[in-house]
Amino acid sequence: MDDPWQALTGFLETTLTAQLTDPSLPLVRAAPVHVLPRTKEITGTLDSLAGRLLDRAHAAGAVRTATMSVNCSAVTPLVHDRR
Template identity: 45%
Template structure:
């Protein structure tokens, strides 16, 4: 990529990041205007607002993939599962680009799909390890966890007056309460 094209791409992503953080709709024409870059240039880099949103979310999702990898190296299955779910809650509550990307039915960028599939694979393995070690209620399935995690994030977002770190702290507390209820000890 030429230096000017790389600079433009960086500026577009930077402006989009501010839009997302401020809760503004991500419209490519608006981003172009704010970035002082031609609309055609923005569309050349990002064909849709969804592709731009996914690009903005990629650093947080890549960090979550990294943390999933760390969790997979943790020998204790319960600690590993808790660490991964805590990282997921933190990502959901501290980066407003992440929830809409995770909830999208389709992905605009192949890289996004790869990242999401990697997370699903890691979570499947972490949950299977927790089941095998009998540290989580055997009735808890992968399908159960997505709405439960959404519920934790929703409950933490009720405190929307808090900054992202404050919401994440509430989310982690709620996650801990949820996991205490899902542990195999609680089901006995």
């Protein structure tokens, strides 16, 4: 996707929807230890992609600098705690 903001929000909407509709995904994402190599790989890929999309949106001026102090490790627990 060409627009950095649309790419970031599209990624977030897609991944959050997936986690809300598939009860196994939040457990995998929140696990402190990934027993299976594939879950570790998927988690690392998603985190890396989220970081790159956030950096790209920031570079394009779509995300304020103050927001950059909020990173994936700060947001992840909020996403997983759906009680």
